[in-house]
Amino acid sequence: MRAADERVLAPFGRRRCEVVANEASGGYRVVSAMDTSGPAPRAGQFYMLTADGWGGPNGRPYLPRAFAVAEAEAGPTGVRLDFLLDAVGPGTERIEALPLGAGLHVTGPLGRPFSPPGALSPAAAGAILVGGGIGVATLALLQRELSERAVPQRVLLGFRDRAHAGGLNLFRCSEVRTASEDGHTGHQGYVTDLLAVLLEGDDAGSAVVYACGPPAMLEAVRDLCAARAVPAELALETPMACGFGSCLGCAVPLRDGGYMRLCVDGPVVRAEEIETAMVAGSGH
Ligand SMILES: Cc1cc2nc3c(=O)[nH]c(=O)nc-3n(C[C@H](O)[C@H](O)[C@H](O)COP(=O)(O)OP(=O)(O)OC[C@H]3O[C@@H](n4cnc5c(N)ncnc54)[C@H](O)[C@@H]3O)c2cc1C
Ligand code: FES
Numbered sequence: 395m396r397a398a399d400e401r402v403l404a405p406f407g408r409r410r411c412e413v414v415a416n417e418a419s420g421g422y423r424v425v426s427a428m429d430t431s432g433p434a435p436r437a438g439q440f441y442m443l444t445a446d447g448w449g450g451p452n453g454r455p456y457l458p459r460a461f462a463v464a465e466a467e468a469g470p471t472g473v474r475l476d477f478l479l480d481a482v483g484p485g486t487e488r489i490e491a492l493p494l495g496a497g498l499h500v501t502g503p504l505g506r507p508f509s510p511p512g513a514l515s516p517a518a519a520g521a522i523l524v525g526g527g528i529g530v531a532t533l534a535l536l537q538r539e540l541s542e543r544a545v546p547q548r549v550l551l552g553f554r555d556r557a558h559a560g561g562l563n564l565f566r567c568s569e570v571r572t573a574s575e576d577g578h579t580g581h582q583g584y585v586t587d588l589l590a591v592l593l594e595g596d597d598a599g600s601a602v603v604y605a606c607g608p609p610a611m612l613e614a615v616r617d618l619c620a621a622r623a624v625p626a627e628l629a630l631e632t633p634m635a636c637g638f639g640s641c642l643g644c645a646v647p648l649r650d651g652g653y654m655r656l657c658v659d660g661p662v663v664r665a666e667e668i669e670t671a672m673v674a675g676s677g678h
Contacts, residue, residue, distance in 0.1 A: 400510075402433050402503050404638075408444075410497045414474065416490075420560025422528065423479050423490045424464070427498040430472035435463050435503030437536035438629055438662040441475070442504065442637035445488055446497040459485035460634040460657075462532035462606070463503065464564050475500070478531035478561045504637050505661050508536050511545055511602045514625040514664075519600040520546035524589050524615055526607020527558055532629050533606055534564035541567065548592060548601075552585025552611065553578075586614040598622045603665075605629070612671035619665055626665035632656045632673050646673055 411427035418424075435441075442458040449456040465476035481487045492498060511518035521540055525533045530551050540547050549567055553559035555576040562570060572580030573588055581588055589603070605615040606629035619626040632644040637657050644656040649669045654660060656673075665671075 399506055400436055401506050402436050402439065404502050404504055405432055408499050408501045410499050411472075411475070413492045413494055413496045413498055416492060416494065418560075419478065419563055421480075421557040422560030423481075424476050424561075424564070425479060425489055425492060425498065426474055426476045427500070428472045429475050429500060432473060432500065433503070434466050434468050434473050435475075435535075436507035437463075437539045438507035438532055438627075439463060439503035439505050440532075440637070440661060441477075441500045441502030442634070443477070443485075443489060443501075444499040445492055446499075448488070448499070453484075455483070455485040455488070457635050458499075458501065458637065459489075460631075460637055461489075462629070462661075464531040464534045464561065465538070466535060476564065478528065478534070478564065480528040480558065480560075501637060505657055506659065506663075508539075508604055508627055508629070508662050510543065511540075514602040514627065517600060518602045518625070520548070520597070520602075522589065522592055522597060522601050522603045523547055523549045524585055524603060524605040524607070524611075525549075525551045526585055526605075526611040527553060528561075529605075529607035529611075529629070529631075530561045531564075531606075533604065534561060536604055537565055537567055548597070550585050550588045550592075552588075552607070584611070584614070586611060586618060589615060590618055593618055593622050593624060598624055602626065609672045616665045616668075616671050627662050628665055628668075628671055629662045630656055630660055630668075630671060630673055 415426040552573040603626040635641040639658040645653040
């Protein structure tokens, strides 16, 4: 059963937003742009991004790229959108290099956001947020939304190594527990080790889990939650060409047969909806 969907609909067309900040955040970068005419997004939603000169004589990338929104702050001149980026290819490299005043072109907000804890379980008394790598981006806005709703949260973030870690400054809570495979921060090991410990305690009966990260991490989260009957929502990634349902490039198999288009039926999915979180072509 799908929980209530409080998505914010994107205005028609693409908007040029001015880059107002571009700062390092650990091994990642946060690129911020002022959206003067779009609505504030919900946590879990994403934007299709291009930039000035995209796909021009300099070649790749030709298609827009999908990015979760990590923070969205409404002010007198519009909504400031923060995107957390890990440079893995031509699109992320070009966006990361944008100077102040350059144009970031956005289509969005798109997709289905995270559901409130009460929509996942009437018994929910708190939320556990589990992020891995660049997947921590979408959880930062969720953490703020949950704080505004006075939902108690525990935040668990895991990283491969120092070069692939960042975004901690986007979380506005006092307690963030970290894990890293190289041991540079927090527990040496996987973030799912931390989740397993929490779910051994009282949290299993009263918490809901929200997760975003690489496919193997999401699959481990799915397994842990299924074994303890803990409701969970996972924000998945697939390659996306359009972002609004027309190219069918983002199909993900459903557990009960058939497929969903991740861009319109996700990217946030209920853990029990899908056959596996090991989605082809996702993760980096
Ligand atoms: C809903 C959603 C939200 C996302 N949010 C974020 C975010 O907040 N921050 C972020 O940094 N990224 C995010 N991503 C991921 C991002 O959109 C992709 O990584 C995107 O493809 C990067 O574009 P690129 O041009 O830089 O790299 P690409 O050229 O698209 O390459 C991306 C990755 O795929 C690999 N790759 C490329 N081609 C092949 C191939 N033929 N075979 C095997 N591997 C290949 C590359 O080595 C690289 O690791 C999100 C994706 C989705 C769907
Ligand atoms: S990305 Fe085109 S249908 Fe989903």
